[in-house]
Amino acid sequence: xxxxxxxxxxxxxxxxxxxxxxxxxxxxxxxxxxxxxxxxxxxxxxxxxxxxxxxxxxxxxxxxxxxxxxxxxxxxxxxxxxxxxxxxxxxxxxxxxxxxxxxxxxxxxxxxxxxxxxxxxxxxxxxxxxxxxxxxxxxxxxxxxxxxxxxxxxxxxxxxxxxxxxxxxxxxxxxxxxxxxxxxxxxxxxxxxxxxxxxxxxxxxxxxxxxxxxxxxxxxxxxxxxxxxxxxxxxxxxxxxxxxxxxxxxxxxxxxxxxxxxxxxxxxxxxxxxxxxxxxxxxxxxx
Amino acid sequence: xxxxxxxxxxxxxxxxxxxxxxxxxxxxxxxxxxxxxxxxxxxxxxxxxxxxxxxxxxxxxxxxxxxxxxxxxxxxxxxxxxxxxxxxxxxxxxxxxxxxxxxxxxxxxxxxxxxxxxxxxxxxxxxxxxxxxxxxxxxxxxxxxxxxxxxxxxxxxxxxxxxxxxxxxxxxxxxxxxxxxxxxxxxxxxxxxxxxxxxxxxxxxxxxxxxxxxxxxxxxxxxxxxxxxxxxxxxxxxxxxxxxxxxxxxxxxxxxxxxxxxxxxxxxxxxxxxxxxxxxxxxxxxxxxxxxxxxxxxxxxxxxxxxxxxxxxxxxxxxxxxxxxxxx
Numbered sequence: 001x002x003x004x005x006x007x008x009x010x011x012x013x014x015x016x017x018x019x020x021x022x023x024x025x026x027x028x029x030x031x032x033x034x035x036x037x038x039x040x041x042x043x044x045x046x047x048x049x050x051x052x053x054x055x056x057x058x059x060x061x062x063x064x065x066x067x068x069x070x071x072x073x074x075x076x077x078x079x080x081x082x083x084x085x086x087x088x089x090x091x092x093x094x095x096x097x098x099x100x101x102x103x104x105x106x107x108x109x110x111x112x113x114x115x116x117x118x119x120x121x122x123x124x125x126x127x128x129x130x131x132x133x134x135x136x137x138x139x140x141x142x143x144x145x146x147x148x149x150x151x152x153x154x155x156x157x158x159x160x161x162x163x164x165x166x167x168x169x170x171x172x173x174x175x176x177x178x179x180x181x182x183x184x185x186x187x188x189x190x191x192x193x194x195x196x197x198x199x200x201x202x203x204x205x206x207x208x209x210x211x212x213x214x215x216x217x218x219x220x221x222x223x224x225x226x227x228x229x230x231x232x233x234x235x236x237x238x239x240x241x242x243x244x245x246x247x248x249x250x251x252x253x254x255x256x257x258x259x260x261x262x263x264x265x266x267x268x269x270x271x272x273x274x275x276x277x278x279x280x281x282x283x284x285x286x287x
Numbered sequence: 288x289x290x291x292x293x294x295x296x297x298x299x300x301x302x303x304x305x306x307x308x309x310x311x312x313x314x315x316x317x318x319x320x321x322x323x324x325x326x327x328x329x330x331x332x333x334x335x336x337x338x339x340x341x342x343x344x345x346x347x348x349x350x351x352x353x354x355x356x357x358x359x360x361x362x363x364x365x366x367x368x369x370x371x372x373x374x375x376x377x378x379x380x381x382x383x384x385x386x387x388x389x390x391x392x393x394x395x396x397x398x399x400x401x402x403x404x405x406x407x408x409x410x411x412x413x414x415x416x417x418x419x420x421x422x423x424x425x426x427x428x429x430x431x432x433x434x435x436x437x438x439x440x441x442x443x444x445x446x447x448x449x450x451x452x453x454x455x456x457x458x459x460x461x462x463x464x465x466x467x468x469x470x471x472x473x474x475x476x477x478x479x480x481x482x483x484x485x486x487x488x489x490x491x492x493x494x495x496x497x498x499x500x501x502x503x504x505x506x507x508x509x510x511x512x513x514x515x516x517x518x519x520x521x522x523x524x525x526x527x528x529x530x531x532x533x534x535x536x537x538x539x540x541x542x543x544x545x546x547x548x549x550x551x552x553x554x555x556x557x558x559x560x561x562x563x564x565x566x567x568x569x570x571x572x573x574x575x576x577x578x579x580x581x582x583x584x585x586x587x588x589x590x591x592x593x594x595x596x597x598x599x600x601x602x603x604x605x606x607x608x609x610x611x612x613x614x615x
Contacts, residue, residue, distance in 0.1 A: 061505050085511025092509070098501040099369060100556045112499055113511035118492060165510065 012037055013058060013088070013169055013201065018067035020053050020225075027053045028225035030067070035169070038199040040191060042212035045222035046246055051205045052093055054222065055171050058203065059090035085113035089167035093174050093205075095158050097146050103157045104142040107132055110164030132163035135190060151178035159187070163194075170194070172204040176211070184208075188215045213237055213260045221245045237261035291553050295567040299349065302574045306345035307337055309582050339472075347471035348577045348591065349570040350479045351536045352546070356569020357490055358529030359543025360550070360562055364497040365521045366427050370606070372543040373529035375431055376522060379540075380438035380445075381412025382533040383464055387445045390460040391452035401463070402475075402534035409530035412441065417522055424515050426504070430522075466539035466592020468577050479535050486527045487566065494558035497521065501556075539576075539592040541599025542569050548606065 013035040020028040027050045035041055035058070043051045056062040057069055060076040068075040076084055089110075097106055110132065111125040133139050136156040146154060155178045162170060172191075176184045192215050194200040206212045212219055213233040220230040223245045229236045238261075242250045248265050255262040307323075308314050314322070314333060322329035322337055329337070358373040366375060373379070385408025389396055416437055420429040449457045490497075496517050499507050507514050529543065546569035547561065553568075554560040573591055576598070580589035 056505070059509055061508055081508065081513055082511035085509065088509075090509045092503075092505050095506055096503055098367065098556065100551060102555075105555075105557060109499055109502070109510060112495070115495070 012072050013203075014070045015054070015058065015064075016067050016070055018057060018064040018069065020050070020057050020062060021065045022053065026065075026225070028057075031225070031227065033058075033220065033227065033230075035201060035203055036218055037201050038195065039201065039217040040195045040215060041201075041203045041218045041220060042216035043203060043205045043220050043222065044207070044209065044212055044245075045228075049222040049245075050225040051222055052173050053225075055090065055173050055203065055205055056092075059088055059171050060084050061090070061092075082113050085165070085167075087167055088169045088171065089162040089165040090171040091158055091162045091173060091175055093177075099147065101146050102143050103138055103146065103149070103160070104129065104133070106146060106157055107138075107142075107160045107164050110161040110166075113165065128164045128166050132160040135163055136160040137186070152180055152183050155179055156183070156187075168199075169201045170203075172202065174205050174207065176206065176208065184211065191215065209237070209242070209263045210255065210260075213262065214255060214258050233260055237263065291564060292567070295564065295571065298571050299567060299574070302571055302578065303345050303349075306348075306574060306578050307341045309578065310336070310341065311586055312336060343473050343476045344468050344471040344577065345574060346476045347468045347479065347535060348574040350476065350483060351468065351532045351539060352542055352570040352573030353487070353566040354479070354483055354528045354532035354569075355539060355542040355573070356546035356550070356565040357487055357562055358525045358532070359569075360547040360558070360565045361490055361497065361521050361525040361528075362543065363547055364501045364558065365518055365525070366431055367501055367503075368427070368431065369548070370544070371431070372541075373525055374438070374540070374543070375434045376525060376529075377412030377416045377434050377438050377441070378409040378526060378529050378533060379538050380441040381408040381410070382406070382530065383538060384408055384441045384445045384448075385411075386463050386537075387448045387452075387460045390463065391448045391456045394453065394456050402478075405537075406530045406534040409533055410526055412437065413522060413526040413530070417519065425518055427518075462590070463537045465590040466537035466595075467580075467588075467590035468536050468573070469581075469588060469590065475535050479531060482531050483528065486524050487562075490521075490524050490528070491559070491562045493517075493521070493524075494562060497558040497562075498556075536573075537590075537592060539573060539595055541595045541603070542572050545599055545602050546572055 015031050015033040018028065018031045019026060020031075031054065033054070043055065045051050053062065057064055060069060060081070063077060068077065070076070071079065071084065071087060107129050108125075111128060114125065115121075133142055136159055138153070138156055138160055141149065141153060146157060149157065155175070159172070159175060162172070176187055179187060188211055191202050191204065195202055195217070216233060218231060219233050219236050221228040221236065221241065228245050229241050237252055239250055239252050242248055242252070242263055250263045250265040252261050252263055254260070304319065308316065308319050314336070318333065319337075322333050326334055326338065355373070362371045362373050362375060363369055382405035386401060386405045389401060389404045416430060416434045417425065419437070420426070420433045422429070449460060452460070496512065499510060499512050500514065500517050500521065504514050532539070547565045549568050550561050550565035554564050572595065576594035577591040580591050580594040583589065
């Protein structure tokens with residue numbers, strides 16, 4: 001299903017027949033997933049389908065019961081953790097920071113894997129943090145304590161930390177949650193530019209199908225721990241798939257702005273129908 | 288940082304002078320200055336009071352305070368809990384049980400064994416708690432819960448010993464438990480001064496590890512930290528440092544809790560600055576507590592541990608009050 005296209009270079013990150021369990025419950029069994037390099041992969045699926053679990057495993061935070069997560073063909077479990085942390089960064093879901101930290105102090109933690117045991121803070125460390133703050137538009141807030149930030153600002157601070165890590169692979173677990181519409185778009189644009197300009201490989205768990213279809217190069221749909229479909233948005237997003245994965249009847253129309261597939265769920269109790277029932281003579285506005 | 292360290296150092300020197308000058312026999316400033324400048328010229332009484340009684344006592348208070356404060360800073364980082372202190376690792380309970388056992392059950396044992404026994408008790412308890420909380424890895428919460436459980440169990444054993452012990456032995460044990468530097472002498476100061484620098488400097492050099500281990504396991508691990516290893520090493524350092532302090536001075540409470548908080552107010556949460564400032568703050572606290580304890584109701588002496596508790600308990604209330612809006 002998700003076999004790599006032969007015309008592309010071999011993926012640096014892949015899951016090979018991976019089984020993942022949480023406290024005795026099997027979440028994912030025998031999953032194969034190749035993450036296309038220098039591309040944006042969106043991971044989608046209903047709640048409890050195993051998206052976050054798969055992402056944690058890809059980052060090496062959850063050891064597979066069976067199978068292996070391969071980075072450049074070598075199992076992540078066999079690699080030194082610090083070396084892996086220079087290659088793969090992850091933004092966990094709902095991360096928590098110790099009390100009293102400022103934005104800059106959080107972002108600076110992202111440099112941990114790049115520093116030797118007693119090595120000093122270097123020019124490169126400073127530059128990476130400054131750039132991460134700029135990319136997430138947090139310059140003005142750099143000295144603010146994290147407890148004083150809004151949910152969206154806090155989310156961006158964590159993203160900045162992951163960016164300061166300067167990894168070739170970036171895994172994001174629901175990065176747009178807590179963000180308002182403007183910052184959601186800003187973040188998706190940022191991810192797209194990271195992929196395009198720096199050749200970063202990004203895997204993000206997303207909930208907004210239409211946003212994912214707009215920005216992602218590949219969409220992977222998970223259901224009950226198995227891949228239901230994977231591929232380019234134009235090919236995979238179909239009404240039967242949405243019905244199968246989310247249990248929602250929907251129409252797929254081209255996005256009026258980008259032409260990418262757009263999912264419009266059908267709705268029974270919507271407002272205009274209610275209004276029709278009350279005032280049947282009134283006409284719609286033709287949209 | 289640049290202004291706070293000199294300020295703390297000045298405070299420490301001031302406290303040291305006050306500790307030397309004040310007591311049953313007050314030594315006036317001029318006489319003190321002369322005695323310090325030229326000890327051989329001072330009267331034998333003055334020299335004896337200064338060099339054999341007050342100076343080792345002040346230095347021991349300083350060292351114990353520094354040790355407790357740094358151990359508390361480490362414990363708060365590793366336990367990810369601002370209310371943690373070395374006692375959570377079972378150090379106090381283990382030392383108390385071992386000391387009580389030695390004093391009450393083996394009254395014939397030489398007093399010189401006491402520090403070693405209490406250090407052994409502290410180390411044994413800390414290892415037991417760590418071992419019991421190991422389940423393919425440790426977690427801060429498991430260590431805290433098992434620490435509380437085992438501490439109350441050993442506390443019960445200590446109480447049992449005191450309930451059935453000889454009354455004079457029990458009294459000796461209670462005095463030890465109250466925590467004090469009244470029996471300071473140069474051999475204790477020397478021992479502590481040789482023991483502490485290694486672990487204290489290591490803790491300071493590991494500041495960056497402590498900065499990161501405060502995060503959740505996942506976050507720290509994804510940045511490449513070997514969380515279980517660092518946690519074990521930090522707990523080991525904490526045991527070496529606070530176990531020695533407890534062995535030298537008994538249970539002086541609240542310093543390990545409060546000094547890191549004061550230091551955090553002064554210089555923020557980064558451990559590279561926090562550890563030295565906490566050490567100086569802790570040293571000043573115990574010196575001040577001992578000075579107060581032996582001058583306020585002289586000639587009677589309050590143990591330093593009692594004074595820190597008298598000041599510390601309201602401070603703990605203040606901390607909790609300040610955190611009343613912080614969920615969980």
